[in-house]
Amino acid sequence: MNSSAGAPDLICELDSVQGIVDALTSVRWKRHQDAVVELSEHGMVIIVEETSCVQAKVYLQRELFVKYDYGAQGRPRFGVSLGLFVDCLNTFSFPGRSTILEIRYPGPDMQLMLRAVDSPDACIYAEIRTRIPETISWDYNFEPAGSTPLTFTVKSAALKEAIDDLEWPGSSIQIKLQPVPPSVIFRGEGHGDLQIDFNSYANTDLLIAFTCDRPISHRYKYKFLRATTSNIPSSVIKDNRGSKLTIGRGGMLKVQHLVSVAKPTVPHTHVDSAGYQQPSRIAYIEFFVKPEVEEEDTADDS
Protein backbone atom coordinates (compact mmCIF):
# COMPACT_ATOMS: atom_id res chain seq x y z
CA MET A 1 0.00 0.00 0.00
CA ASN A 2 1.38 3.34 -0.94
CA SER A 3 -0.57 5.51 1.40
CA SER A 4 2.28 7.90 2.12
CA ALA A 5 2.12 11.06 0.10
CA GLY A 6 4.42 11.24 -2.89
CA ALA A 7 7.13 8.85 -3.89
CA PRO A 8 9.19 7.27 -1.14
CA ASP A 9 12.75 8.45 -0.57
CA LEU A 10 14.11 5.12 -1.62
CA ILE A 11 12.97 1.93 -3.25
CA CYS A 12 15.73 -0.54 -3.82
CA GLU A 13 16.08 -4.22 -4.54
CA LEU A 14 18.70 -6.67 -3.42
CA ASP A 15 19.52 -10.09 -4.74
CA SER A 16 22.12 -10.98 -2.14
CA VAL A 17 20.56 -10.67 1.27
CA GLN A 18 23.20 -12.88 2.85
CA GLY A 19 26.00 -10.57 1.73
CA ILE A 20 24.29 -7.60 3.38
CA VAL A 21 23.65 -9.65 6.52
CA ASP A 22 27.38 -10.51 6.57
CA ALA A 23 28.41 -6.89 6.09
CA LEU A 24 26.12 -5.62 8.84
CA THR A 25 27.01 -8.45 11.19
CA SER A 26 30.65 -7.41 11.00
CA VAL A 27 29.84 -4.19 12.86
CA ARG A 28 27.65 -5.92 15.42
CA TRP A 29 29.97 -6.22 18.40
CA LYS A 30 27.36 -6.25 21.11
CA ARG A 31 23.76 -7.22 21.63
CA HIS A 32 21.98 -3.91 21.66
CA GLN A 33 23.29 -1.34 19.24
CA ASP A 34 21.60 1.60 17.67
CA ALA A 35 22.51 2.32 14.10
CA VAL A 36 22.00 5.39 11.99
CA VAL A 37 21.18 4.79 8.36
CA GLU A 38 21.95 7.52 5.88
CA LEU A 39 20.56 7.38 2.37
CA SER A 40 21.92 9.15 -0.64
CA GLU A 41 22.00 8.83 -4.40
CA HIS A 42 25.26 6.89 -4.02
CA GLY A 43 23.90 4.25 -1.71
CA MET A 44 23.30 3.52 1.92
CA VAL A 45 25.64 4.05 4.86
CA ILE A 46 25.01 2.36 8.19
CA ILE A 47 26.82 3.94 11.13
CA VAL A 48 27.26 2.43 14.57
CA GLU A 49 29.24 3.89 17.40
CA GLU A 50 30.22 3.45 20.98
CA THR A 51 30.36 6.80 22.66
CA SER A 52 33.69 8.45 21.98
CA CYS A 53 35.62 5.20 21.52
CA VAL A 54 34.80 3.44 18.31
CA GLN A 55 32.71 4.11 15.26
CA ALA A 56 31.92 1.75 12.41
CA LYS A 57 30.49 2.41 8.99
CA VAL A 58 29.13 0.02 6.42
CA TYR A 59 28.98 1.40 2.90
CA LEU A 60 26.42 -0.25 0.66
CA GLN A 61 26.96 1.41 -2.67
CA ARG A 62 24.15 1.58 -5.15
CA GLU A 63 26.01 -0.87 -7.40
CA LEU A 64 25.23 -3.59 -4.86
CA PHE A 65 21.52 -3.24 -5.54
CA VAL A 66 19.78 -4.60 -8.59
CA LYS A 67 17.52 -1.57 -8.47
CA TYR A 68 18.08 1.71 -6.66
CA ASP A 69 15.47 4.41 -7.08
CA TYR A 70 16.41 7.40 -5.01
CA GLY A 71 13.89 10.21 -4.87
CA ALA A 72 14.79 12.26 -1.83
CA GLN A 73 16.14 15.74 -1.47
CA GLY A 74 19.15 15.94 0.80
CA ARG A 75 20.24 12.90 2.72
CA PRO A 76 17.48 11.32 4.76
CA ARG A 77 18.62 9.68 7.96
CA PHE A 78 16.92 7.44 10.43
CA GLY A 79 17.82 5.41 13.49
CA VAL A 80 17.16 1.71 13.77
CA SER A 81 18.15 -1.12 16.08
CA LEU A 82 21.03 -2.85 14.32
CA GLY A 83 20.33 -6.25 15.89
CA LEU A 84 16.71 -6.18 14.87
CA PHE A 85 17.59 -5.04 11.36
CA VAL A 86 20.11 -7.86 10.92
CA ASP A 87 17.85 -10.52 12.45
CA CYS A 88 15.04 -9.34 10.25
CA LEU A 89 17.15 -9.33 7.07
CA ASN A 90 18.32 -12.77 7.99
CA THR A 91 14.76 -14.09 7.78
CA PHE A 92 14.78 -13.12 4.13
CA SER A 93 17.91 -15.05 3.37
CA PHE A 94 17.27 -18.62 2.32
CA PRO A 95 20.23 -20.87 1.85
CA GLY A 96 20.54 -22.10 -1.70
CA ARG A 97 17.76 -19.92 -3.02
CA SER A 98 18.01 -16.42 -4.37
CA THR A 99 15.27 -14.08 -3.37
CA ILE A 100 14.80 -10.50 -4.44
CA LEU A 101 14.28 -8.31 -1.42
CA GLU A 102 12.69 -4.93 -1.84
CA ILE A 103 13.58 -2.23 0.69
CA ARG A 104 11.48 0.89 0.83
CA TYR A 105 11.71 3.99 3.01
CA PRO A 106 9.71 5.57 4.48
CA GLY A 107 6.51 3.62 5.07
CA PRO A 108 3.27 5.32 6.08
CA ASP A 109 4.53 5.65 9.63
CA MET A 110 8.20 6.28 8.79
CA GLN A 111 8.96 2.57 8.95
CA LEU A 112 11.59 0.79 6.95
CA MET A 113 9.59 -1.58 4.75
CA LEU A 114 10.97 -4.88 3.50
CA ARG A 115 9.26 -7.29 1.18
CA ALA A 116 10.24 -10.42 -0.65
CA VAL A 117 8.03 -12.00 -3.19
CA ASP A 118 9.14 -15.55 -3.41
CA SER A 119 6.44 -16.79 -5.69
CA PRO A 120 3.10 -15.28 -6.73
CA ASP A 121 1.53 -17.04 -3.77
CA ALA A 122 4.05 -16.45 -1.01
CA CYS A 123 5.24 -13.18 0.40
CA ILE A 124 7.43 -12.27 3.34
CA TYR A 125 7.29 -8.74 4.63
CA ALA A 126 8.60 -6.67 7.50
CA GLU A 127 8.10 -3.20 8.84
CA ILE A 128 10.80 -1.94 11.15
CA ARG A 129 10.10 1.06 13.27
CA THR A 130 12.65 3.81 12.81
CA ARG A 131 13.65 6.56 15.19
CA ILE A 132 14.79 10.09 14.84
CA PRO A 133 18.53 9.51 14.61
CA GLU A 134 20.84 10.42 17.38
CA THR A 135 23.47 12.85 16.28
CA ILE A 136 26.57 11.19 14.97
CA SER A 137 29.71 12.49 16.53
CA TRP A 138 31.96 14.08 13.99
CA ASP A 139 35.15 13.74 15.95
CA TYR A 140 35.90 10.55 14.02
CA ASN A 141 36.98 12.68 11.11
CA PHE A 142 39.99 10.83 9.91
CA GLU A 143 42.95 12.89 8.85
CA PRO A 144 46.28 11.57 7.68
CA ALA A 145 49.04 11.80 10.23
CA GLY A 146 51.54 13.33 7.80
CA SER A 147 52.55 13.47 4.18
CA THR A 148 53.29 9.74 4.03
CA PRO A 149 50.40 7.61 5.18
CA LEU A 150 51.12 5.26 8.05
CA THR A 151 49.39 2.19 6.83
CA PHE A 152 49.58 -1.55 6.37
CA THR A 153 47.43 -4.24 4.85
CA VAL A 154 47.29 -7.61 6.49
CA LYS A 155 45.36 -10.78 5.73
CA SER A 156 42.04 -10.45 7.54
CA ALA A 157 42.35 -13.95 8.96
CA ALA A 158 45.80 -13.18 10.40
CA LEU A 159 44.61 -9.90 11.86
CA LYS A 160 41.67 -11.58 13.53
CA GLU A 161 43.86 -14.33 14.88
CA ALA A 162 46.37 -11.86 16.27
CA ILE A 163 43.70 -9.79 17.97
CA ASP A 164 42.01 -12.90 19.38
CA ASP A 165 45.36 -14.03 20.78
CA LEU A 166 45.91 -10.70 22.48
CA GLU A 167 42.92 -11.27 24.69
CA TRP A 168 44.73 -12.71 27.66
CA PRO A 169 47.43 -10.15 28.43
CA GLY A 170 45.14 -7.31 29.27
CA SER A 171 42.94 -4.44 28.39
CA SER A 172 45.39 -2.22 26.53
CA ILE A 173 47.10 -3.06 23.26
CA GLN A 174 49.97 -1.17 21.73
CA ILE A 175 50.25 -1.00 17.97
CA LYS A 176 53.68 0.02 16.75
CA LEU A 177 54.80 0.67 13.19
CA GLN A 178 58.48 1.07 12.40
CA PRO A 179 60.30 1.63 9.11
CA VAL A 180 63.52 -0.19 10.06
CA PRO A 181 63.12 -3.09 9.90
CA PRO A 182 59.73 -2.55 8.31
CA SER A 183 57.34 -4.19 10.72
CA VAL A 184 54.10 -3.95 12.67
CA ILE A 185 54.09 -4.91 16.31
CA PHE A 186 51.03 -5.67 18.40
CA ARG A 187 51.85 -5.76 22.08
CA GLY A 188 49.65 -6.48 25.06
CA GLU A 189 50.74 -6.04 28.64
CA GLY A 190 48.79 -6.95 31.69
CA HIS A 191 48.56 -10.34 33.33
CA GLY A 192 51.50 -11.17 31.13
CA ASP A 193 53.12 -9.84 27.99
CA LEU A 194 52.37 -10.93 24.48
CA GLN A 195 53.94 -9.47 21.41
CA ILE A 196 52.97 -10.31 17.86
CA ASP A 197 55.26 -9.07 15.09
CA PHE A 198 54.38 -8.85 11.45
CA ASN A 199 57.63 -8.43 9.65
CA SER A 200 57.37 -6.98 6.19
CA TYR A 201 60.21 -9.15 4.81
CA ALA A 202 59.45 -12.34 6.66
CA ASN A 203 55.67 -12.35 6.36
CA THR A 204 55.06 -11.14 2.83
CA ASP A 205 52.13 -13.51 2.54
CA LEU A 206 50.48 -12.00 5.63
CA LEU A 207 51.61 -8.40 5.50
CA ILE A 208 50.62 -7.49 1.99
CA ALA A 209 51.39 -3.78 1.97
CA PHE A 210 53.29 -1.49 4.29
CA THR A 211 54.14 2.20 4.25
CA CYS A 212 55.70 3.98 7.16
CA ASP A 213 58.40 6.64 7.18
CA ARG A 214 58.86 7.01 10.94
CA PRO A 215 58.21 4.95 14.00
CA ILE A 216 54.84 5.45 15.62
CA SER A 217 53.08 3.79 18.48
CA HIS A 218 49.67 4.09 20.06
CA ARG A 219 47.64 2.20 22.60
CA TYR A 220 44.07 1.07 22.07
CA LYS A 221 41.58 -0.48 24.41
CA TYR A 222 41.46 -4.19 23.71
CA LYS A 223 37.69 -4.36 23.70
CA PHE A 224 37.39 -1.79 20.92
CA LEU A 225 40.20 -3.27 18.90
CA ARG A 226 38.44 -6.58 19.18
CA ALA A 227 35.18 -5.05 17.96
CA THR A 228 36.87 -4.45 14.61
CA THR A 229 37.44 -8.15 13.94
CA SER A 230 35.15 -10.06 16.28
CA ASN A 231 32.41 -10.57 13.70
CA ILE A 232 34.34 -10.68 10.47
CA PRO A 233 32.15 -12.79 8.18
CA SER A 234 33.47 -16.19 7.24
CA SER A 235 33.27 -15.20 3.57
CA VAL A 236 36.07 -12.65 4.14
CA ILE A 237 38.34 -15.35 5.53
CA LYS A 238 37.31 -17.78 2.81
CA ASP A 239 37.99 -15.23 0.08
CA ASN A 240 41.42 -14.70 1.64
CA ARG A 241 40.95 -10.95 1.75
CA GLY A 242 43.13 -8.35 3.38
CA SER A 243 42.24 -5.67 5.90
CA LYS A 244 43.83 -2.25 5.75
CA LEU A 245 44.86 -0.46 8.92
CA THR A 246 45.89 3.19 8.93
CA ILE A 247 46.97 5.37 11.78
CA GLY A 248 45.86 8.96 11.39
CA ARG A 249 46.33 12.22 13.17
CA GLY A 250 46.18 11.88 16.94
CA GLY A 251 46.55 8.13 16.69
CA MET A 252 43.09 7.49 15.31
CA LEU A 253 43.10 3.94 13.93
CA LYS A 254 41.16 3.17 10.80
CA VAL A 255 40.44 -0.49 10.01
CA GLN A 256 38.94 -1.34 6.63
CA HIS A 257 37.47 -4.64 5.54
CA LEU A 258 35.95 -5.74 2.27
CA VAL A 259 32.90 -7.98 2.37
CA SER A 260 31.66 -9.72 -0.73
CA VAL A 261 28.00 -9.15 -1.53
CA ALA A 262 27.83 -11.53 -4.43
CA LYS A 263 24.65 -13.20 -5.39
CA PRO A 264 24.52 -16.77 -4.13
CA THR A 265 25.55 -19.10 -6.90
CA VAL A 266 22.46 -21.06 -7.70
CA PRO A 267 22.58 -23.25 -10.76
CA HIS A 268 20.56 -21.43 -13.35
CA THR A 269 18.18 -23.02 -15.74
CA HIS A 270 17.96 -19.96 -17.94
CA VAL A 271 19.93 -20.26 -21.11
CA ASP A 272 20.53 -16.53 -21.37
CA SER A 273 22.33 -16.45 -18.03
CA ALA A 274 24.93 -18.91 -19.19
CA GLY A 275 28.32 -17.32 -19.49
CA TYR A 276 27.26 -14.26 -17.54
CA GLN A 277 29.92 -13.43 -14.98
CA GLN A 278 28.81 -11.44 -12.04
CA PRO A 279 31.12 -8.50 -11.41
CA SER A 280 32.60 -8.65 -7.98
CA ARG A 281 30.48 -6.71 -5.58
CA ILE A 282 31.94 -5.47 -2.38
CA ALA A 283 30.62 -3.73 0.71
CA TYR A 284 33.15 -1.53 2.45
CA ILE A 285 33.42 -1.65 6.21
CA GLU A 286 35.34 0.96 8.18
CA PHE A 287 36.09 1.14 11.86
CA PHE A 288 37.57 4.16 13.59
CA VAL A 289 39.13 3.46 16.96
CA LYS A 290 40.35 6.25 19.18
CA PRO A 291 43.63 5.71 20.98
CA GLU A 292 43.87 5.64 24.73
CA VAL A 293 44.97 8.95 26.09
CA GLU A 294 48.64 8.55 26.84
CA GLU A 295 50.31 10.78 29.34
CA GLU A 296 53.89 10.70 28.19
CA ASP A 297 53.96 10.46 24.40
CA THR A 298 50.81 12.00 22.94
CA ALA A 299 52.92 14.28 20.79
CA ASP A 300 54.52 11.28 19.18
CA ASP A 301 53.14 11.87 15.72
CA SER A 302 52.36 15.55 15.50
Added chain:
Amino acid sequence: MKFKAFLTDNGISLLEKRILPALDKMGKICHLYLTRDHAVFLHNLLNSDGVQSIAQFSQQSLFQDYRISSQNDDRIAFSIDLTLLHRALRSILTVQDFNHHRLQIKLVKKLPPHSTQPTPFLTFEAKGYKSAVVHDVPISKPLSRADLQELQLSLQNAQEMPATLVKAPELTSLQNFVDRMKHVGEVMGVSISKYGDLHLKISTSLIALGAEFRKLMVLGERADPVAEDRDLSAQTRNERAVQRGDAMTVDVSVKHFFKSLQCSLAKPDCAFYGIAQHGACLIVIFQFFIPGTRQTDKSISLHCRLPVLDPGSN
Protein backbone atom coordinates in the same frame (compact mmCIF):
# COMPACT_ATOMS: atom_id res chain seq x y z
CA MET B 1 -1.30 -56.48 33.64
CA LYS B 2 0.63 -57.93 30.73
CA PHE B 3 2.10 -56.61 27.55
CA LYS B 4 4.28 -58.52 25.16
CA ALA B 5 4.92 -58.14 21.44
CA PHE B 6 7.52 -58.42 18.73
CA LEU B 7 8.59 -55.30 16.90
CA THR B 8 8.38 -55.67 13.13
CA ASP B 9 11.26 -54.52 10.93
CA ASN B 10 9.05 -51.78 9.61
CA GLY B 11 8.06 -50.80 13.14
CA ILE B 12 11.68 -50.68 14.25
CA SER B 13 12.80 -48.44 11.40
CA LEU B 14 9.73 -46.24 11.74
CA LEU B 15 10.37 -45.69 15.44
CA GLU B 16 14.11 -45.52 15.36
CA LYS B 17 14.64 -43.33 12.29
CA ARG B 18 11.56 -41.16 12.20
CA ILE B 19 9.12 -41.13 15.07
CA LEU B 20 11.40 -41.14 18.11
CA PRO B 21 13.76 -38.40 16.83
CA ALA B 22 10.71 -36.23 16.17
CA LEU B 23 8.98 -36.96 19.46
CA ASP B 24 12.20 -36.44 21.38
CA LYS B 25 12.09 -32.80 20.23
CA MET B 26 8.63 -32.40 21.67
CA GLY B 27 9.82 -33.32 25.15
CA LYS B 28 11.93 -35.95 26.85
CA ILE B 29 9.12 -37.57 28.78
CA CYS B 30 5.86 -38.74 27.28
CA HIS B 31 3.05 -41.15 27.99
CA LEU B 32 2.90 -44.39 26.12
CA TYR B 33 -0.67 -45.58 25.98
CA LEU B 34 -1.31 -49.10 24.77
CA THR B 35 -4.74 -50.48 23.91
CA ARG B 36 -5.88 -53.61 22.09
CA ASP B 37 -5.62 -51.82 18.76
CA HIS B 38 -3.26 -48.92 19.19
CA ALA B 39 -0.01 -47.69 20.63
CA VAL B 40 -0.10 -43.95 21.29
CA PHE B 41 2.71 -41.59 22.32
CA LEU B 42 1.28 -38.57 24.10
CA HIS B 43 2.97 -35.35 25.15
CA ASN B 44 1.49 -32.87 27.63
CA LEU B 45 -1.99 -34.30 27.55
CA LEU B 46 -2.49 -34.25 31.30
CA ASN B 47 -0.96 -30.83 31.84
CA SER B 48 -2.38 -28.20 29.62
CA ASP B 49 0.68 -25.98 29.08
CA GLY B 50 3.10 -26.79 26.32
CA VAL B 51 2.58 -28.33 22.92
CA GLN B 52 0.41 -31.41 22.97
CA SER B 53 1.49 -34.04 20.52
CA ILE B 54 -0.29 -37.24 19.72
CA ALA B 55 1.34 -39.97 17.67
CA GLN B 56 -0.95 -42.91 17.17
CA PHE B 57 -0.09 -46.20 15.52
CA SER B 58 -2.25 -49.19 14.82
CA GLN B 59 -0.60 -52.06 16.65
CA GLN B 60 -0.08 -53.91 13.36
CA SER B 61 2.05 -51.08 12.00
CA LEU B 62 4.64 -51.63 14.73
CA PHE B 63 4.15 -55.09 16.19
CA GLN B 64 3.58 -58.77 15.58
CA ASP B 65 2.08 -61.21 18.06
CA TYR B 66 0.75 -58.32 20.05
CA ARG B 67 -0.60 -59.38 23.43
CA ILE B 68 -2.03 -57.06 25.98
CA SER B 69 -4.21 -57.62 29.01
CA SER B 70 -5.16 -55.55 31.99
CA GLN B 71 -8.06 -55.26 34.36
CA ASN B 72 -8.75 -51.91 32.83
CA ASP B 73 -10.29 -53.02 29.55
CA ASP B 74 -6.86 -54.17 28.31
CA ARG B 75 -5.43 -50.68 28.43
CA ILE B 76 -2.06 -49.77 29.90
CA ALA B 77 -0.41 -46.38 30.10
CA PHE B 78 2.82 -45.21 31.68
CA SER B 79 5.31 -42.44 31.20
CA ILE B 80 8.63 -43.13 29.58
CA ASP B 81 11.84 -41.27 28.83
CA LEU B 82 12.07 -41.07 25.04
CA THR B 83 15.82 -40.53 25.05
CA LEU B 84 16.31 -43.79 26.93
CA LEU B 85 13.84 -45.59 24.72
CA HIS B 86 15.58 -44.33 21.61
CA ARG B 87 18.98 -45.22 22.96
CA ALA B 88 17.89 -48.74 23.91
CA LEU B 89 16.45 -49.31 20.46
CA ARG B 90 19.53 -47.99 18.71
CA SER B 91 21.98 -49.94 20.79
CA ILE B 92 20.09 -53.19 20.40
CA LEU B 93 20.06 -52.71 16.65
CA THR B 94 23.81 -52.41 16.52
CA VAL B 95 24.35 -55.75 18.23
CA GLN B 96 21.40 -57.71 16.99
CA ASP B 97 21.80 -60.42 14.44
CA PHE B 98 18.83 -59.37 12.39
CA ASN B 99 18.48 -62.24 10.03
CA HIS B 100 17.48 -64.77 12.55
CA HIS B 101 15.79 -63.23 15.45
CA ARG B 102 13.10 -60.88 16.33
CA LEU B 103 13.08 -58.09 18.80
CA GLN B 104 10.73 -58.65 21.66
CA ILE B 105 9.33 -55.88 23.77
CA LYS B 106 7.56 -56.52 27.06
CA LEU B 107 6.51 -55.00 30.30
CA VAL B 108 8.32 -56.42 33.32
CA LYS B 109 8.79 -55.75 36.99
CA LYS B 110 12.31 -56.22 38.24
CA LEU B 111 14.26 -55.65 41.37
CA PRO B 112 16.88 -53.06 40.48
CA PRO B 113 20.28 -53.41 42.16
CA HIS B 114 20.51 -51.97 45.69
CA SER B 115 16.77 -51.80 45.99
CA THR B 116 14.09 -53.77 47.70
CA GLN B 117 11.25 -52.32 45.69
CA PRO B 118 10.48 -53.99 42.36
CA THR B 119 10.18 -51.38 39.62
CA PRO B 120 8.54 -51.53 36.21
CA PHE B 121 10.59 -51.63 33.02
CA LEU B 122 9.93 -51.85 29.33
CA THR B 123 12.33 -54.55 28.25
CA PHE B 124 13.80 -55.10 24.81
CA GLU B 125 15.17 -58.53 24.20
CA ALA B 126 17.01 -59.83 21.17
CA LYS B 127 18.22 -63.41 21.23
CA GLY B 128 20.87 -64.64 18.83
CA TYR B 129 22.54 -68.04 18.53
CA LYS B 130 25.45 -67.10 20.67
CA SER B 131 24.25 -64.14 22.62
CA ALA B 132 21.22 -62.38 23.94
CA VAL B 133 20.88 -58.67 24.46
CA VAL B 134 18.47 -57.29 26.98
CA HIS B 135 17.76 -53.62 27.52
CA ASP B 136 15.61 -52.43 30.37
CA VAL B 137 14.11 -49.00 29.97
CA PRO B 138 12.74 -47.72 33.26
CA ILE B 139 9.17 -46.50 33.12
CA SER B 140 6.76 -44.95 35.58
CA LYS B 141 4.25 -46.99 37.51
CA PRO B 142 1.33 -47.72 35.21
CA LEU B 143 -1.35 -45.04 35.45
CA SER B 144 -4.17 -45.68 37.87
CA ARG B 145 -7.66 -46.36 36.58
CA ALA B 146 -8.66 -42.73 37.24
CA ASP B 147 -5.59 -41.25 35.55
CA LEU B 148 -5.98 -43.52 32.60
CA GLN B 149 -9.60 -42.47 32.29
CA GLU B 150 -8.47 -38.84 32.27
CA LEU B 151 -5.85 -39.57 29.64
CA GLN B 152 -8.42 -41.34 27.49
CA LEU B 153 -10.77 -38.37 27.84
CA SER B 154 -8.08 -35.85 26.89
CA LEU B 155 -7.20 -38.01 23.94
CA GLN B 156 -10.81 -38.02 22.77
CA ASN B 157 -11.03 -34.26 23.19
CA ALA B 158 -7.83 -33.84 21.23
CA GLN B 159 -9.38 -35.55 18.22
CA GLU B 160 -11.62 -32.57 17.50
CA MET B 161 -11.05 -31.33 13.96
CA PRO B 162 -10.94 -27.69 12.89
CA ALA B 163 -13.59 -26.53 10.43
CA THR B 164 -10.95 -25.42 7.92
CA LEU B 165 -7.56 -26.92 7.29
CA VAL B 166 -4.97 -25.49 4.92
CA LYS B 167 -2.04 -27.43 3.56
CA ALA B 168 1.24 -26.13 4.93
CA PRO B 169 3.95 -24.89 2.55
CA GLU B 170 7.00 -27.07 2.16
CA LEU B 171 8.02 -27.95 5.73
CA THR B 172 11.79 -27.61 5.55
CA SER B 173 11.68 -24.08 4.21
CA LEU B 174 8.90 -23.15 6.62
CA GLN B 175 11.01 -24.50 9.47
CA ASN B 176 14.01 -22.59 8.21
CA PHE B 177 12.00 -19.41 8.04
CA VAL B 178 10.43 -19.75 11.50
CA ASP B 179 13.84 -20.59 12.94
CA ARG B 180 15.10 -17.19 11.79
CA MET B 181 11.90 -15.45 12.78
CA LYS B 182 12.39 -16.63 16.38
CA HIS B 183 15.03 -13.96 16.97
CA VAL B 184 12.65 -11.12 16.32
CA GLY B 185 9.88 -11.80 18.82
CA GLU B 186 8.20 -14.39 21.01
CA VAL B 187 4.56 -14.33 20.02
CA MET B 188 3.32 -15.27 16.60
CA GLY B 189 -0.10 -14.55 15.21
CA VAL B 190 -1.31 -17.35 12.97
CA SER B 191 -4.23 -16.71 10.62
CA ILE B 192 -5.97 -19.28 8.53
CA SER B 193 -8.60 -18.38 5.99
CA LYS B 194 -11.17 -20.33 4.08
CA TYR B 195 -9.56 -19.04 0.89
CA GLY B 196 -6.48 -21.13 1.56
CA ASP B 197 -4.28 -18.44 3.10
CA LEU B 198 -1.85 -19.03 5.92
CA HIS B 199 -0.50 -15.87 7.47
CA LEU B 200 2.22 -15.86 10.13
CA LYS B 201 3.16 -12.65 11.84
CA ILE B 202 5.35 -11.51 14.69
CA SER B 203 4.59 -8.06 15.82
CA THR B 204 6.27 -6.07 18.58
CA SER B 205 6.53 -2.38 19.30
CA LEU B 206 9.60 -2.23 17.06
CA ILE B 207 8.86 -4.56 14.21
CA ALA B 208 6.20 -6.41 12.28
CA LEU B 209 7.54 -9.41 10.43
CA GLY B 210 5.25 -11.71 8.57
CA ALA B 211 4.77 -14.22 5.84
CA GLU B 212 1.72 -14.86 3.77
CA PHE B 213 1.19 -18.08 1.85
CA ARG B 214 -1.77 -18.10 -0.49
CA LYS B 215 -3.77 -20.50 -2.59
CA LEU B 216 -2.99 -23.43 -0.36
CA MET B 217 -5.10 -26.54 -0.57
CA VAL B 218 -8.16 -26.28 1.72
CA LEU B 219 -9.89 -29.14 3.49
CA GLY B 220 -13.28 -28.57 5.11
CA GLU B 221 -15.05 -25.24 4.96
CA ARG B 222 -13.83 -23.07 2.13
CA ALA B 223 -14.76 -19.82 0.43
CA ASP B 224 -13.77 -18.02 -2.74
CA PRO B 225 -11.28 -15.20 -2.29
CA VAL B 226 -12.72 -11.72 -2.70
CA ALA B 227 -11.46 -10.24 -5.95
CA GLU B 228 -11.13 -6.70 -4.64
CA ASP B 229 -8.72 -7.85 -1.91
CA ARG B 230 -6.26 -9.08 -4.45
CA ASP B 231 -4.09 -5.98 -4.62
CA LEU B 232 -4.10 -5.18 -0.93
CA SER B 233 -1.16 -5.73 1.36
CA ALA B 234 -0.95 -9.08 3.10
CA GLN B 235 -1.82 -7.54 6.46
CA THR B 236 -4.88 -5.67 5.23
CA ARG B 237 -6.11 -8.63 3.27
CA ASN B 238 -5.86 -10.74 6.38
CA GLU B 239 -7.64 -8.19 8.56
CA ARG B 240 -10.51 -8.03 6.09
CA ALA B 241 -10.84 -11.79 5.93
CA VAL B 242 -11.03 -11.93 9.74
CA GLN B 243 -13.69 -9.20 9.79
CA ARG B 244 -15.70 -11.05 7.20
CA GLY B 245 -15.56 -14.19 9.30
CA ASP B 246 -13.62 -16.03 6.61
CA ALA B 247 -10.44 -16.26 8.65
CA MET B 248 -9.42 -16.92 12.23
CA THR B 249 -6.36 -15.66 14.05
CA VAL B 250 -4.70 -16.98 17.18
CA ASP B 251 -1.53 -16.02 18.99
CA VAL B 252 0.87 -18.81 19.83
CA SER B 253 4.40 -18.97 21.14
CA VAL B 254 6.99 -18.86 18.35
CA LYS B 255 8.94 -21.49 20.27
CA HIS B 256 5.93 -23.80 20.28
CA PHE B 257 5.36 -23.23 16.60
CA PHE B 258 8.95 -24.06 15.82
CA LYS B 259 8.85 -27.11 18.07
CA SER B 260 5.81 -28.52 16.31
CA LEU B 261 7.59 -28.07 12.99
CA GLN B 262 10.35 -30.34 14.24
CA CYS B 263 7.87 -33.16 13.76
CA SER B 264 9.09 -33.01 10.20
CA LEU B 265 11.90 -35.26 11.48
CA ALA B 266 9.25 -37.99 11.31
CA LYS B 267 9.30 -37.35 7.53
CA PRO B 268 5.60 -36.80 7.01
CA ASP B 269 4.47 -36.34 3.43
CA CYS B 270 2.62 -33.12 4.17
CA ALA B 271 1.03 -31.12 6.96
CA PHE B 272 -2.17 -29.18 7.49
CA TYR B 273 -2.85 -26.23 9.77
CA GLY B 274 -6.17 -25.43 11.35
CA ILE B 275 -7.61 -23.48 14.26
CA ALA B 276 -9.90 -25.29 16.69
CA GLN B 277 -13.39 -24.04 17.37
CA HIS B 278 -13.54 -20.72 19.23
CA GLY B 279 -9.79 -20.37 18.68
CA ALA B 280 -9.07 -22.86 21.45
CA CYS B 281 -5.79 -23.99 19.96
CA LEU B 282 -3.75 -24.20 16.78
CA ILE B 283 -3.71 -27.67 15.29
CA VAL B 284 -1.14 -29.10 12.93
CA ILE B 285 -1.84 -32.46 11.41
CA PHE B 286 0.94 -34.39 9.74
CA GLN B 287 -0.04 -36.73 6.99
CA PHE B 288 1.74 -39.89 5.97
CA PHE B 289 1.20 -41.66 2.67
CA ILE B 290 1.37 -45.37 2.10
CA PRO B 291 4.86 -45.70 0.59
CA GLY B 292 4.78 -45.34 -3.18
CA THR B 293 1.24 -43.95 -3.26
CA ARG B 294 -0.61 -40.71 -2.64
CA GLN B 295 -3.01 -42.44 -0.29
CA THR B 296 -3.10 -41.56 3.37
CA ASP B 297 -1.61 -44.18 5.58
CA LYS B 298 -4.35 -44.52 8.16
CA SER B 299 -2.28 -46.71 10.43
CA ILE B 300 -0.16 -43.72 11.49
CA SER B 301 -1.40 -40.40 12.71
CA LEU B 302 0.57 -37.54 14.17
CA HIS B 303 -0.76 -34.21 15.21
CA CYS B 304 0.09 -31.35 17.56
CA ARG B 305 -2.06 -28.89 19.40
CA LEU B 306 -0.45 -25.58 20.28
CA PRO B 307 -1.85 -23.68 23.23
CA VAL B 308 -3.16 -20.26 22.41
CA LEU B 309 -1.71 -17.37 24.34
CA ASP B 310 -4.10 -15.12 26.11
CA PRO B 311 -3.90 -11.79 24.25
CA GLY B 312 -3.98 -10.04 27.62
CA SER B 313 -0.92 -11.81 28.91
CA ASN B 314 1.49 -10.32 26.39
